[in-house]
Amino acid sequence: DAGITQSPRHKVTETGTPVTLRCHQTENHRYMYWYRQDPGHGLRLIHYSYGVKDTDKGEVSDGYSVSRSKTEDFLLTLESATSSQTSVYFCAISGVQKREGPNINTGELFFGEGSRLTVL
Amino acid sequence: AQSVTQLDSQVPVFEEAPVELRCNYSSSVSVYLFWYVQYPNQGLQLLLKYLSGSTLVESINGFEAEFNKSQTSFHLRKPSVHISDTAEYFCAVKRAGGFKTIFGAGTRLFVKA
Incomplete structure (x- = not known):
């Protein structure tokens, strides 16, 4: 299994x-990515990173920010959580x-186990 | 931009019956195509992928998918399903050379005894 740890889990x-x-x-x-999963929507990309301090927006980035200060950590922040x-x-x-031949980024993704967030 | 449409949200099927989960994509450039599987309360894991070459790709547990460029489809098939195949299946597309993978809405496969 790929070594990916998400915290908190709940x-x-x-x-x-x-x-x-x-x-x-x-x-x-x-490369590191944050997705959100919602019923009927599958997975939607929030933000992604293609290197340290290099990030970009995905499909549903409003209300989220990210940071990547080192290769191993990618933080997702909700500045003011909404329901x-x-x-x-x-x-x-x-x-x-x-x-063999040129190395390529095939885009095969390895996922963490997920973080379930409930905003009341 | 790429997009993915999974034509069935739920597919109930009896054990040992064949199944096909349909996926269509749209893209004006070369793409890589993927099927991921998600078992209950777990993250997603890769089932199979098409990068180039043979249009028929297979997984180790009996699934196969065929890339059809003219129909922009990448349907997933299995000739005989097991109870343990009950899961949600996601089709995904990534532009060759790009950074982002786009997912379909998912198809929930429910295998009945």
Whole structure:
């Protein structure tokens, strides 16, 4: 199993409070992602990182910010949580597939076990 | 931009019957295609992928998917399902050379005895 740890795994908070979710990897992969999973929507990309201090927005980035100060950690912050941010959050990583010829980033994702956030 | 449509939200099927989970994608550029599986209360894990070459790809547990460029489809099939295949299945697409993987809404496969 890929070494990906998410914390906390479960959190209940109140509207308006800040929340930070942490993703920690031991694989030294370059790319890291935060997705949210909601019924009927599958997984939607919130933010992603393609290197230390290099991040970009995904499909549903409003209300979220991220930081990556070192390769192994990718933080997702909800500055002021709202009920619409109640969801299961997944961190994922991907790296370069080594093979004959040029190495490529196939985009194969390895997922953490998820963080269930409830905003009351 | 890429998008993925999974045509069935739920597929109930009896054990040992064949199953097909449908996936269509849209993209104007070359893509990589994936199927991921999520068992209850777990994260997603890769089931199989198409990068290039043979259009038929297989997983170790009997699933296969065929890349059809003309129909922009990547349907997942298994000739005989087991109770243990009960899970949610996600089709996903990534632009070759890009950073982002886009997922479909998922298909919940329920295998009945």
